[in-house]
Amino acid sequence: MIRFEHVTKIYDQKSRPALDGIDIEINRGDFAFLVGASGSGKSTFLRLVLREDRATRGSVYVAGQNVARIPSWRVPRLRRGIGVVFQDFRLLPNKDVFGNVAFAMQVIGKSRAVIRETVPEVLRTVGLEGKGHRLPGELSGGEQQRVAIARAIVNRPGILLADEPTGNLDPATSVGIMNVLDRINQNGTTVLMATHDDDIVNSMRRRVIELSAGKVIRDEAAGEYTTMIPVINADGTRELQPAARPAAQAIAPFDTEEDDL
Amino acid sequence: MRLAFVLSEIASGLRRNLSMVVSVVLVTFVSLTFVGSAALLQMQINQMKGFWYDRVQVAVFLCGEDYGSATCAEGAVTGGQREEIRAMLGSEAVKPYVESFEYESQEQALTHFREQFRNSPIVDTVTADQLPESFRVKLVDPEKYEIINELFSSMQGVDVVVDQRELLEKIFSIMNIASLVAVGVAAVMIVCAILLVATTIRLSAFSRRRETGIMRLVGASKLVIQLPFVLEGVIAAVLGAVLAAAALWGVAQFLIEGRLAREYPGTAFISTGDVLLLSPALVALGALLAGVSSALTLRRYLKV
Numbered sequence: 001m002i003r004f005e006h007v008t009k010i011y012d013q014k015s016r017p018a019l020d021g022i023d024i025e026i027n028r029g030d031f032a033f034l035v036g037a038s039g040s041g042k043s044t045f046l047r048l049v050l051r052e053d054r055a056t057r058g059s060v061y062v063a064g065q066n067v068a069r070i071p072s073w074r075v076p077r078l079r080r081g082i083g084v085v086f087q088d089f090r091l092l093p094n095k096d097v098f099g100n101v102a103f104a105m106q107v108i109g110k111s112r113a114v115i116r117e118t119v120p121e122v123l124r125t126v127g128l129e130g131k132g133h134r135l136p137g138e139l140s141g142g143e144q145q146r147v148a149i150a151r152a153i154v155n156r157p158g159i160l161l162a163d164e165p166t167g168n169l170d171p172a173t174s175v176g177i178m179n180v181l182d183r184i185n186q187n188g189t190t191v192l193m194a195t196h197d198d199d200i201v202n203s204m205r206r207r208v209i210e211l212s213a214g215k216v217i218r219d220e221a222a223g224e225y226t227t228m229i230p231v232i233n234a235d236g237t238r239e240l241q242p243a244a245r246p247a248a249q250a251i252a253p254f255d256t257e258e259d260d261l
Numbered sequence: 262m263r264l265a266f267v268l269s270e271i272a273s274g275l276r277r278n279l280s281m282v283v284s285v286v287l288v289t290f291v292s293l294t295f296v297g298s299a300a301l302l303q304m305q306i307n308q309m310k311g312f313w314y315d316r317v318q319v320a321v322f323l324c325g326e327d328y329g330s331a332t333c334a335e336g337a338v339t340g341g342q343r344e345e346i347r348a349m350l351g352s353e354a355v356k357p358y359v360e361s362f363e364y365e366s367q368e369q370a371l372t373h374f375r376e377q378f379r380n381s382p383i384v385d386t387v388t389a390d391q392l393p394e395s396f397r398v399k400l401v402d403p404e405k406y407e408i409i410n411e412l413f414s415s416m417q418g419v420d421v422v423v424d425q426r427e428l429l430e431k432i433f434s435i436m437n438i439a440s441l442v443a444v445g446v447a448a449v450m451i452v453c454a455i456l457l458v459a460t461t462i463r464l465s466a467f468s469r470r471r472e473t474g475i476m477r478l479v480g481a482s483k484l485v486i487q488l489p490f491v492l493e494g495v496i497a498a499v500l501g502a503v504l505a506a507a508a509l510w511g512v513a514q515f516l517i518e519g520r521l522a523r524e525y526p527g528t529a530f531i532s533t534g535d536v537l538l539l540s541p542a543l544v545a546l547g548a549l550l551a552g553v554s555s556a557l558t559l560r561r562y563l564k565v
Contacts, residue, residue, distance in 0.1 A: 050478075073483065080480030092471060103472075107481035109263035155479060 001159060001190045002026040002049055007058035009044050009214075018044040020214035021058070026192060026207075028158070031185045033201050034194040036211035042194040045211070046161050049192075050082060051075055063158060080108060083152030083160045083189075087167035089144045091136040091151075097123065098132035101150045108155065118154060126150045126180050142173035149180055153189065160184060162193040166200060174200060263485060270472075270489035271496065274465050281461040282497045288457050289501025289551070290508070292450030293543045297509045299443035300539055301531060302436050308529045309429060311377040318403045321346065321396040321413050322420040328393075333420050338394070342418030350396060355412060358405050362398040370394065380532035381522060393420060451550060454501075458494045458554040465490055466563045473563060487559050494555035495548050502547030506540035 002025070009019040019041045026032050034042050047053045048060050051067045060067045063081060070078055091100050098119055105115045123129055126146040136144055145165055152160055162181065166174035178200055185191045195201065201208060210218035275282050323343065324333035349355060350362050365373070370392040378384045398409060406424045414422045466473065476486050513533045522530045 076477075076480040076482045078480070079478060084478050090471065090475060092475070103475065104479040106263075106266045107476045107479060107485055109266075109485070151475075151479070 001028045001030070001063060002192065003061040004045075004048075005059045005061070007048065007055045007060055009041075009048060009053065010056045017056070017214050019048070019055075019211075022214075022216055024209060024216060024219065026190060028190055029185070029188055030207060031182070031191045031204070032193070032207040032209055033204070034192060034209050034211065035196070035201060040211040041214045042211055043163065044214075046084075046163055046192075046194060049159075049161060050084065051078060076108075080155055081157050081159060083149075083155070083157040085145070085148050085152050085160070085162040085165045087164040089136070089141075089148045089168075091144055091147055093136055096133050096135050097128060097139070097147050097150075100136065100147055101154050104151045104154050110155075119150075122150045122154045125153070125183065127176070140173070141169050142176055145169060145173075145177055146180060149177070149184070153184055157189065159190045159192065162191065162195075164195055164197075165193065166195065166197050171199060175203075178204065267485065267488050267492070271492050274469065274489055274493045275496070277468060278461060278465050278493070281457075281464060282493070285454070285457050285461055285494065285497040285551075286501045286504065288450060288454045289498045289547050290504040292447050292454050293502050293505035293547055294508050295443045295447035295450060296546065297505055297536075297539055297543050299440040299447060300542075301509060301513070301535065302440035302443065304535050304539075305531050306433055306436055308377065308380075308531055309432070311373065311529065314425060314429065318400050318424060318426050319398040319406055319409050320423045320425060321398060321409075322393040322423065323395060324418050324420045325390070325393050328420050330420050332415065332417055335417065338418035342416075343394075346396060346413065346416060346418060349412070349416070350398065355409075358401055358408055360399045360401045362396050365395045365397055367392050367394050377529045380518070380530060380534070381526065383526050454498070455550055455554040458498065458551045459558040461497070462490050462494055462555045462558045463562050465493060466559065477564070487556075487563060490559055490563065491552060491555045494551040498547040498551030499544055502540075502544040505547075506536065506543050509539070510536045 004022045004024045007019055007022040008017050010017045022041075022045070034045060036042055044053070048055055048067070049062055051060075051070065054068050062078065065078070067078060092103065095103060101119045101122060102115045105118065110118075120129070120132065123132060126149050128143060128146050128150065131139070131143065134143075136147065139147065145168075149160075149162075149165070160181070165181070166177055169177065174197060181191055181193065182204070208218065208220050209216060323338040323346070324330075324336070326337050347364070350359060367389040371387070371389040374387060374392060375384050378387075400406065400409070403426060406427075410422045410424075413419050473486055510533055513531065513536045517530050518532060521528075
């Protein structure tokens with residue numbers, strides 16, 4: 001579903017590459033965590049998948065297409081196949097829950113009848129039935145994130161990207177969100193989630209891809225979040241060795257939107 | 262559905278940015294009023310020129326019944342006199358000064374008169390025999406009017422020799438200066454309008470960056486994202502253009518048709534019909550400048 005071939009991304013010639021020769025494949029239906037310290041390249045990874053940026057070298061394939069080769073007028077079609085969820089929810093404060101989810105369908109020209117049928121269904125999937133007329137300000141953080149997830153999946157994308165979706169939520173609420181993401185994954189959607197939350201990664205026991213300084217340093221099928229590097233010994237036992245790199249930094253509390261004025 | 266969505270986006274954009282929208286309306290209103298005034302002045306000049314102005318310089322009017330001048334004492338011009346004048350215009354003595362000349366009968370005079378005064382009620386009361394017949398003379402050198410005047414004004418059957426240029430040139434130069442001033446003011450105002458539209462669009466794009474960000478993410482097409490902004494500017498500018506057309510129509514209706522045309526029945530004036538011809542052009546100009554300006558702004562300030 002998502003394949004990176006020798007992908008390097010350099011923002012600025014003088015500093016080190018944000019991604020450095022990444023080779024990775026995430027299959028259809030996978031649930032993968034993307035972990036690593038701030039600045040390790042997680043966000044760049046997601047931006048390349050969305051074609052917010054193009055790779056400096058190498059190719060990124062999404063659903064079999066080389067995204068760098070997609071003409072700019074076809075990029076919206078690529079993005080319709082990818083749902084995105086952020087740490088800061090990014091809901092429209094003046095629209096109610098139904099309106100926020102419906103917005104994603106309106107702007108791509110879905111008919112009113114389809115919207116009226118689909119949105120309540122999706123709200124039920126994320127556990128928000130009966131709250132369609134609440135405004136985002138009247139919801140808890142967890143509920144707001146559920147609205148954002150509903151909006152991301154309402155057009156039935158094949159891929160769901162989640163950029164620290166539990167970053168603003170307490171552990172109990174986070175578990176609820178993870179259950180929603182897990183349910184979405186079981187319906188066949190590929191989920192890629194960038195996170196710092198070690199409890200979640202450890203409890204889910206899903207694939208873990210760890211980035212550090214732009215390189216993949218770990219790719220485990222059912223991994224843990226750790227700053228230790230797991231090493232398989234010759235006799236088959238597994239142990240953790242301390243990594244020769246700084247520990248994960250604190251989460252940046254505000255992932256602000258870019259203001260281009 | 263998509264159309265309804267775009268329309269509701271436009272409505273919310275216009276509401277949110279009301280003060281800027283009002284200023285765009287006013288600035289396009291003022292600038293297009295000046296553009297329109299310049300155009301109307303030029304139309305008025307054409308109207309006053311009449312049929313002959315650009316073709317000849319001198320008119321030799323022939324006598325009709327009961328004309329007051331001394332050379333008309335014997336009544337209307339006779340066929341013999343007319344031929345004499347025609348021969349004189351073609352003679353060796355006059356030839357070096359005359360490039361060409363034409364005879365205008367009373368019927369032709371009426372046709373041209375009706376054309377020029379089509380906006381005036383006077384046209385219904387004038388008949389062919391009230392208009393003088395004439396020779397219209399095109400000079401090799403327009404400055405040599407005096408020679409023709411001396412040669413013909415004393416001839417029997419000639420009522421009067423008129424240099425039409427001299428009468429109108431002064432008025433025209435004043436009107437030309439006025440329309441140049443109007444064009445100059447209009448140019449400055451149009452620059453203002455373009456910049457103001459750009460600023461409005463920029464503010465609007467900024468205040469709706471959340472929406473447009475989400476639209477990008479869920480894969481809305483470039484058209485759906487940008488169209489509301491472009492149309493917002495275009496609607497405001499078209500509103501301004503309509504106001505400008507209405508103002509010019511008011512001037513034509515109440516000032517020109519209502520007062521000037523009544524006070525100076527001998528002069529041909531433009532009418533509200535000319536304003537109606539002009540107004541689609543004004544609206545198109547307003548829409549064009551807003552559309553171009555907003556499209557350029559969006560390329561810089563709205564990432565798609």
